[in-house]
């Protein structure tokens with residue numbers, strides 16, 4: 001596979017990020033609550049435009065990986081990402097991707113981040129042949145960590161980044177969660193959502 005695929009879930013349409021999504025990204029990053037554990041403040045239009053160009057460039061780095069814009073009916077919900085590792089401590093680029101997500105606040109706590117991410121894990125392991133998917137966030141980002149956990153990702157390490165402009169809470173570090181292809185396959189074998197009532 002070379003191009004980034006369009007994906008679907010029960011509720012979401014996930015399309016490769018494109019120029020036409022710029023305004024939606026500007027709106028998303030203008031919410032300081034959305035950006036609380038990313039930069040700690042609303043992004044300016046210029047910052048959001050710069051991030052948009054960087055996001056589009058991700059799709060060119062490794063075939064199949066990139067950002068997906070998510071839509072509920074025709075409404076922009078946010079984005080999901082499978083991105084190649086960037087730092088040496090994240091391990092090899094081959095066979096690995098970093099999972100991420102950022103949703104508009106009005107759509108939080110409806111299971112949508114998990115729903116989209118579950119499809120990205122399926123796509124990454126089953127279609128793209130990834131061996132390991134990891135995710136990182138600030139240790140204090142409870143919502144992001146809870147989303148990683150419902151996906152069957154487990155805590156690998158807590159670590160520090162050498163940040164120029166540390167955010168409140170960064171003294172507690174960053175966390176990495178991960179799931180391997182074998183772990184994902186084992187969860188799939190016991191039914192949607194992994195071990196739980198479905199396996200009883």
Ligand SMILES: CC(C)(COP(=O)(O)OP(=O)(O)OC[C@H]1O[C@@H](n2cnc3c(N)ncnc32)[C@H](O)[C@@H]1OP(=O)(O)O)[C@@H](O)C(=O)NCCC(=O)NCCS
Pocket residue numbers: 033034035037038100101102103104107108109110111112113114115136137138141142143144146147150
């Ligand atoms: C992180 C984020 C994407 C979660 O989105 P969401 O759609 O609300 O998540 P979901 O509804 O799919 O929830 C997934 C799990 O996390 C839990 N969860 C979500 N937000 C939570 C919170 N604030 N506190 C505790 N648990 C939370 C949910 O209860 C669910 O677990 P469950 O199935 O056991 O109930 C959203 O909060 C967001 O966009 N935050 C801002 C951007 C950000 O920080 N992104 C991550 C940066 S690394």
